[in-house]
Amino acid sequence: MERKRKIYEFIRDEISRRGRPPTLREIGGRFGISSTNGVRYFLDKLEADGLIKRSANTARGISLVEHGSRGGTRSVPLLGRVPAGGPDFGEEHREGHILVDERLVGGGDLFAVRVRGDSMIGAGIHDGDVAVVERDQAPRSGEIVVALIDDEVTLKRLVRKGGAVLLKPENDMYEDIDLSEMSGRNISILGRLEAIVRTY
Amino acid sequence: MERKRKIYEFIRDEISRRGRPPTLREIGGRFGISSTNGVRYFLDKLEADGLIKRSANTARGISLVEHGSRGGTRSVPLLGRVPAGGPDFGEEHREGHILVDERLVGGGDLFAVRVRGDSMIGAGIHDGDVAVVERDQAPRSGEIVVALIDDEVTLKRLVRKGGAVLLKPENDMYEDIDLSEMSGRNISILGRLEAIVRTY
DNA sequence: CAGCTTACTGCACAAATGTTCAGTAGTCAA
DNA sequence: TTGACTACTGAACATTTGTGCAGTAAGCTG
Numbered sequence: 001m002e003r004k005r006k007i008y009e010f011i012r013d014e015i016s017r018r019g020r021p022p023t024l025r026e027i028g029g030r031f032g033i034s035s036t037n038g039v040r041y042f043l044d045k046l047e048a049d050g051l052i053k054r055s056a057n058t059a060r061g062i063s064l065v066e067h068g069s070r071g072g073t074r075s076v077p078l079l080g081r082v083p084a085g086g087p088d089f090g091e092e093h094r095e096g097h098i099l100v101d102e103r104l105v106g107g108g109d110l111f112a113v114r115v116r117g118d119s120m121i122g123a124g125i126h127d128g129d130v131a132v133v134e135r136d137q138a139p140r141s142g143e144i145v146v147a148l149i150d151d152e153v154t155l156k157r158l159v160r161k162g163g164a165v166l167l168k169p170e171n172d173m174y175e176d177i178d179l180s181e182m183s184g185r186n187i188s189i190l191g192r193l194e195a196i197v198r199t200y
Numbered sequence: 201m202e203r204k205r206k207i208y209e210f211i212r213d214e215i216s217r218r219g220r221p222p223t224l225r226e227i228g229g230r231f232g233i234s235s236t237n238g239v240r241y242f243l244d245k246l247e248a249d250g251l252i253k254r255s256a257n258t259a260r261g262i263s264l265v266e267h268g269s270r271g272g273t274r275s276v277p278l279l280g281r282v283p284a285g286g287p288d289f290g291e292e293h294r295e296g297h298i299l300v301d302e303r304l305v306g307g308g309d310l311f312a313v314r315v316r317g318d319s320m321i322g323a324g325i326h327d328g329d330v331a332v333v334e335r336d337q338a339p340r341s342g343e344i345v346v347a348l349i350d351d352e353v354t355l356k357r358l359v360r361k362g363g364a365v366l367l368k369p370e371n372d373m374y375e376d377i378d379l380s381e382m383s384g385r386n387i388s389i390l391g392r393l394e395a396i397v398r399t400y
Numbered sequence: 401c402a403g404c405t406t407a408c409t410g411c412a413c414a415a416a417t418g419t420t421c422a423g424t425a426g427t428c429a430a
Numbered sequence: 431t432t433g434a435c436t437a438c439t440g441a442a443c444a445t446t447t448g449t450g451c452a453g454t455a456a457g458c459t460g
Contacts, residue, residue, distance in 0.1 A: 059259030
């Protein structure tokens with residue numbers, strides 16, 4: 001009962017420390033179990049409990065089942081410059097990656113950008129915040145979207161009103177942008193805001 | 201030059217998707233390289249470039265060299281009720297855990313609470329946001345702190361002014377709290393705000 | 401005390417996987 | 431044309447690792 005949990009934690013820690021699951025003998029070595037079958041005995045239990053999953057005949061074929069609270073993370077690319085035409089996912093434009101709790105964001109296609117300016121101050125989004133965005137060209141009215149306006153990335157609230165589509169900043173200093181009458185400006189919607197992360 | 205990068209990305213994606221690095225044959229299979237040596241040829245280059253590290257005679261012995269950052273996560277307990285006397289870290293009071301990028305928060309003793317109320321609206325902190333807090337009884341002036349006031353958890357900005365210590369909300373509807381003249385109220389500072397996470 | 405469960409040992413074996421060595425087609429420069 | 435370099439193929443071979451089967455000592459349970 002106690003040993004089982006310790007072994008589970010060892011597997012979890014090994015994956016996070018070394019980037020790969022341990023072998024039966026590595027687990028046995030750690031817990032003083034000389035036979036690989038002693039280890040198998042516990043792995044069978046962990047699998048029956050639904051805590052791990054195993055791939056047959058596969059070296060280091062243990063994977064954790066992300067259940068409820070002990071979830072996984074998504075590695076989301078934080079894009080630096082976002083060039084015209086939409087974000088470029090090549091390594092050259094990545095500023096790095098941030099890890100985000102999987103349960104907080106969806107399972108969609110995500111990227112992150114650093115917020116510039118204060119046009120969304122009213123929604124509690126500040127200069128320097130990191131916005132996690134799900135790629136989605138067709139967001140619904142009322143959602144906060146990330147748009148590319150003439151090579152510049154901005155967050156705005158998207159509102160459909162009659163036939164018009166408006167991008168509304170939440171700051172009285174800025175004016176609405178009407179997508180239906182964009183006078184020569186090049187505007188595209190990159191996605192929908194999924195989360196804001198701010199550090200102090 | 202191009203193939204090398206693709207192989208590196210494949211390894212990275214496999215680790216993130218399956219939780220373990222691929223074998224030589226798995227990589228070869230993906231890129232149509234029938235000999236394990238064709239794969240080794242590229243892995244040698246990636247290792248020479250310092251992009252990966254290999255463990256000799258080890259199944260799936262490839263690990264990524266995180267350049268610039270370690271890339272780990274902290275599992276931070278999200279506390280539900282915070283009882284008088286400070287947060288209780290027993291399992292009973294945990295609402296769950298959230299995983300936070302290690303590089304964004306410090307290495308200190310962390311916990312998280314859900315923000316209640318709108319007393320910090322002016323600082324872009326809204327009702328429902330998750331606050332990641334570092335335990336610290338002696339925060340400096342100007343920092344946002346998490347305080348326990350008569351069993352209630354609140355965020356306020358701490359300001360030292362002369363000899364007085366003030367807890368200032370950032371919302372005109374609320375009044376400052378002067379710690380030096382707390383009239384019978386039980387106030388303790390739990391820690392300093394490290395990050396805010398908000399999901400939509 | 402028999403019978404059951406738990407937690408293993410021990411050994412052989414097979415499958416998966418990394419390593420070594422030899423060789424080759426294609427490209428590019430001198 | 432020669433030689434260097436790149437990007438592999440192919441075939442052993444050695445190690446690592448998972449699997450199967452038999453057995454056993456220590457605690458319970460009835």
